[in-house]
Structures are given as structure tokens and as C-alpha cells.
Amino acid sequence: MNTQLNQLIPKKTIILGFEKHYLKNKCYNIPIIQSFICNDFQVCFYCNFCLRFHYHGRSYNGIGDGHRSCHCALQESPFYQTGYILKLNQEQTQ
Numbered sequence: 674m675n676t677q678l679n680q681l682i683p684k685k686t687i688i689l690g691f692e693k694h695y696l697k698n699k700c701y702n703i704p705i706i707q708s709f710i711c712n713d714f715q716v717c718f719y720c721n722f723c724l725r726f727h728y729h730g731r732s733y734n735g736i737g738d739g740h741r742s743c744h745c746a747l748q749e750s751p752f753y754q755t756g757y758i759l760k761l762n763q764e765q766t767q
């Protein structure tokens with residue numbers, strides 16, 4: 674665990690854009706969220722709606738990018754229905 678990296682993770686949700694995806698035959702604009710490496714196994718980002726970090730495994734494709742079910746506990750979260758697409762902060766991949 675690199676605590677140095679952890680301090681670089683901003684305490685806000687960074688939405689990079691939206692991508693259209695079909696879920697259950699319905700088209701949704703799914704947010705692309707900047708994620709950060711937080712340890713050898715997980716990426717994370719701070720959720721503005723739950724006011725906490727959401728952690729996702731990196732085993733998916735090594736870096737953790739891709740569509741994920743949301744980890745939001747609040748049904749009011751705009752991510753709740755669609756999930757989100759994680760995109761790793763490029764500065765951390767070098």
C-alpha cells in the first residue's frame with residue numbers, strides 16, 4: 674500500500690464524460706469516472722453522493738477500467754441505476 678499515492682486521490686467525483694450503453698434493452702448515458710490506484714488490488718474514487726470512497730478490484734483487466742455496478746448505498750445517487758465506467762488516472766499508470 675502506497676500511502677503517498679493515497680494522498681493524491683481527490684475527495685471529489687471527477688466525471689470525465691458520458692458513454693451510451695444499453696442495459697436491459699434501455700439506453701443510458703453512463704458516467705465515466707476518474708479512478709485512482711489505491712493499492713495492488715483496488716482502484717477507488719470519492720463519491721460525492723455517498724461521501725465516501727468506493728473501491729473496485731483491479732483484476733477485471735489489470736487496471737480496473739470498465740463498467741461497474743455502483744457501490745453507492747444511497748438510491749438517490751445518480752449512479753445507482755446505471756453504475757459507472759471507471760477510467761484510471763493516466764498519471765498513475767506510468
Ligand SMILES: [Zn+2]
Nearest residue numbers: 720723744745
Ligand atoms: Zn456512491
